[in-house]
Amino acid sequence: MIKIYSTLTRQLEEFKTIEPSVVKWYNCGPTVNGLMHLGHARSAIAFDTIRRYLEYKEYKVEYVMNFTDIEDRVIEVAKQEQRAVLEVAEEYLSYFRRDMASLNLKEATVHPRAMLHINQMIEFIEGLIEKGYAYESGGDVYFDVRKFDEYGKLSNQKIDNILQEGTEDAKNPKKRFPADFALWKEKKEGEPYWFSPWGDGRVGWSIECSQMSMMYLGDTLDIHSGGQDLIFPHHENEIAQSEALTGKPFAKYWLHNGYVNIDKEKMSKSLGNFVNIVDLLQHYSPDAVRLFVLQTHYRSPITFTEDAIDQAQITSDRLFDVILLTKNYATDTTVDESALSDLDKDLLEKITKAREDFVNAMDEDFNTSNGFAVVFDYSREVNDYLRKADKINGAVINKADELFDEFRSVFGLYEDFNSYLSMDLVEKLVKLLVELRGEYRKEKNWEMSDKIRDELKQAGVTLEDNPKRILWKLSEN
Ligand SMILES: [Zn+2]
Structure with a gap:
């Protein structure tokens, strides 16, 4: 039984999908205004691995990950570089796809882009206005948070507290209430815009994820995920918009990955202390990067140091060597029970035990840190056998290799092995x-x-x- 931690309930829950054996999952993808850095990669690798594990457990995972191509930060870069927004978005999107492939991240079932869904988003906003949850004001449209009783339930805060903290433009006179957030923004000079019933303008950021997730996966998702920095306001707003429109729960489980720190500061583009994946992969293998990320549980913060990634490279190379050796000695034959040495029997038991331990570790909120501990112990045991056995039993070693293949498929390691x-x-x-x-x-x-x-x-x-x-x-x- 898989236990999953949901930010919404702040506890471990039994993982039960709405439709048996099918997981409907929306992951908030990157805003394409720069190169993929380790912060992006951490989130992508963590969720890619959870997805792979669910597939290992024979779920069919419908995985949707968007690319945010129309948003303040993309427009800002376009202005700085004096280029068209679409051109900037296209370029960084292609870099993202390249880096994702390098890190052996599986393609999503759908990678929707906001710019291609503007009309559907306008319809979504119209629906919210009709139901009285949103209002037009001076060419903008805002979501009326006071109309949605449960606003604040994901980030665990009351509306009054949200006000005290103050949101981005809490003092905006077009709003009825400071915590209201924009669904539609009036056109600004020099920015891209679309036609709408409220005049020319563009969509707010959060509406895109509500609309695209529901369009591709239905009104209620099994999993919605993203970085911890998205809990508020982005995911809080998504819940409000979606549940206000449908009257149904938006997502069963909310998963959020921890930050990557350098010198204890959150690593993000705005702080400038980030490591670009394209640079990192000049010095380290994709397997080392994945191993580095996955040795920490996805909800915990990771501190990036050169020593830590160096160590991950060494560990990854050692593990690869044992798997390579195992493959060399594996034969495609069935185990002959009557011809097993004590060491053979011992190894077969260890294979069974390691598989169980691995599943137990991963079932506990996808604890890849403990999962890796199992893999390392197991690789030592297989290595010992290969060195100690008087006669290597190829059929037994083939079983050992099969388990290595299972581990590799979940962690996404050494993909081009063959x-x-x-x-x-x-x-x-x-x-x-x-x-x-x-x-x-x-x-x-x-x-x-x-x-x-x-x-x-x-x-x-x-x-x-x-x-x-x-x-x-x-x-x-
Ligand atoms: Zn999103």
Whole structure:
């Protein structure tokens, strides 16, 4: 049984989907106004892994993640760079997709973009006005928070307290009440705008996630997720808009990931102390970055230091080596129960135990930190077996390898393993043959040296005899 912590109830709950075995999940994606940094990556990796785990548990996950392409921050960058908003959004969106692929993040079922849903958002706002939850004022439209009794339930605050803290433009005279938030904003000079029943303008930020999540997943979602910084006002506003319109609960479970800190400051673009993924991947493997992120539970803060990511790289390389070794010795045969040594039996038990321990760890609010502890212990045990066994049982090791595959599928590690593995082997074998051929040539054994060259050529490897050394390459076809 999976237990999941929801920000809404502030406790662990039993995970039960609305529709059996189907998870309808909306994750707030990035605003595309800059390069993907470690803060974005942490959130994306954490939720990608939870999604992978739910798939491992045989749920069908309908995962929707938006790209916010029309918002204050995108417009600001466009102004600074003196470019069109759409052009800026397109560019950063393509970088995001590139970096997401590098980090082995699974594609969402749908990646909706706000700019393509403006008409549907206008209809959504019209619905709220009709129901008396929103009002037009001087070309803007605001949500009337006092009409929605439960406003503040996600961020656990009362309307009065929200007022004391003050929201962005609490003093805006167009509002009836300072905590009311914009659904539609009147056109501003030099900014993109759309036609609407209330005049030219553009949508407020939060309406896009309410509209797109409900359009693709239905009125009630199983999971809604995002960074902790989105709890208020973004997710609070989403709940108010959606529940006011439908009268139904908007999302069953609210998941929020913790921050990434550098020197204990929250890492975000606005603070300037961020690490871009494209730079990070110049020095570290995607697996090391994933491992670094997942060694901490998704709700806890992570402190980024160079030492910590260096260590993650070492740990990742070691784990890879054991898995590589395991793959080398695994045979595609069934275990012959009558021919097992004590060490074989012991390893089979450890495989079963490790799988159970892993599932128990992950079932507890997706505790990847404990999950990794299981993986590391397990890799030590497999490594011990490979070194100690008098005779390595390929069928038993194949079972061990299957469990490694399960771990890899959940954590999204070493995805291109098979291509790496085969290229690595090809390289070693070709090098060996090239060396042998060199020996034959020294002995002037032209028959053997030509035979090797011709056979390699047939296999698609061409050799080029240079005065200094023999170069080889795989032929195009
Ligand atoms: Zn959102």
